[in-house]
Amino acid sequence: RVVHRGAPAVALAERELLLRLGQHAVFAIERERGRFTLVAESADRQFWQKPLNGALQPWFEARDDGLLVIDDFVIHALSQEGEAADTELSARRSGAVAVLGHGRFLVVATASGVSCWRARSGKPGFEPITETGELGALHAVALASDGDQLLSADASGALRLWTLQDGIAQPAWSVALPAGRSFAPQLALAGGSAVCVDDQGTIRIVERASHALVRTIPTGAPLATVPRIDAGRIIVVDAGGEVDGYALAAPVTTP
Known part of the structure; x- marks a missing residue:
């Protein structure tokens, strides 16, 4: 296991190196004196570092073949070796x-x-x-x-x-949304439908072409996944892992 030993890290991930078989590296975003730096290091040395710009914490994703980092100004697509394709x-x-x-x-x-x-x-x-x-x-x-x-x-x-x-x-x-409701993270566009979920677990299905409300489904619980439309039904998984299916042809309910 590789341990990050540099400045305090706000995000990190460990990956096996594709070009250094058997070796692992930690990719971390360090914050020091208000500045962010992306570093790659093994247990005994640092491979490379890249300064990042801006005041917001950079967005960071470690992929199987590289890294994706977005600071205040640039999308950085990097290989594990630090080669960067930057897009402003x-x-x-x-x-x-x-x-x-x-x-x-x-x-x-x-x-x-x-x-x-x-x-x-x-x-x-x-x-x-x-x-x-x-x-x-x-x-x-x-x-x-x-x-x-x-x-x-x-x-x-x-x-x-x-x-x-x-x-x-x-x-x-x-x-x-009705007053007093806010969105949960789940949104979907599927076929002719736009699907959203509110903070009380109510699913709303809106027709994409006309924005008419097709159906509301009060599940009564937060959802764990984005609702999936399949063969005239909408399939949901709640936070407890329970799977339910609802027919899309059912009438609209309120709120």
């Missing part, structure tokens, strides 16, 4: 980061709104696929499988559908 954000990062489509898409909250990024084909790094206006305080996002639409939920209780075309996100519709 169009505006300073202001908060949440979401990874979608098995790591192919990034959604980043910035000072000028939410920006979406797609992994470049055949080479490292990311390219912008959208830059849009203010989405509010981003709470959760979901991206359609074809990459053409984005569903967002914000802290004000607004559920919004955005259409992505020619690199620009255009608002399609917005609906609001």
Whole structure:
């Protein structure tokens, strides 16, 4: 086991090195005197380090073949050996980061709104696929499988559908949760439906084309996974591991 021995770490992960068989390394984001640094080290030495910029804690994900780090200004896609493909954000990062489509898409909250990024084909790094206006305080996002639409939920209780075309996100519709409710992290776009869950475990299914409420399902418990639509049913797993299925054809209930 490799132990991090440097400055205090705010994030770290241990991985076996692909090019150094049998060796492991710790990849850590250190914070010292208000500055962040990404380091890679073994039990007895440091392999490399990379200074990061900004005041926000960098977002960090260790993948099987490398690292993904987003500081206030740049998306850093790095190999385990420290080789970096850097992509500048169009505006300073202001908060949440979401990874979608098995790591192919990034959604980043910035000072000028939410920006979406797609992994470049055949080479490292990311390219912008959208830059849009203010989405509010981003709470959760979901991206359609074809990459053409984005569903967002914000802290004000607004559920919004955005259409992505020619690199620009255009608002399609917005609906609001009932007063006193807030969003849980689970959002989904599946077929013709947009699915969201509130903090009381109530599932809401909204028609993507018209934003009409199709059904509400009060499960009565927090959910552990994103609801899945399959063969006319919606499948959910609650925090206790119980699996339930509901028919989509059932009538709309309130609230």
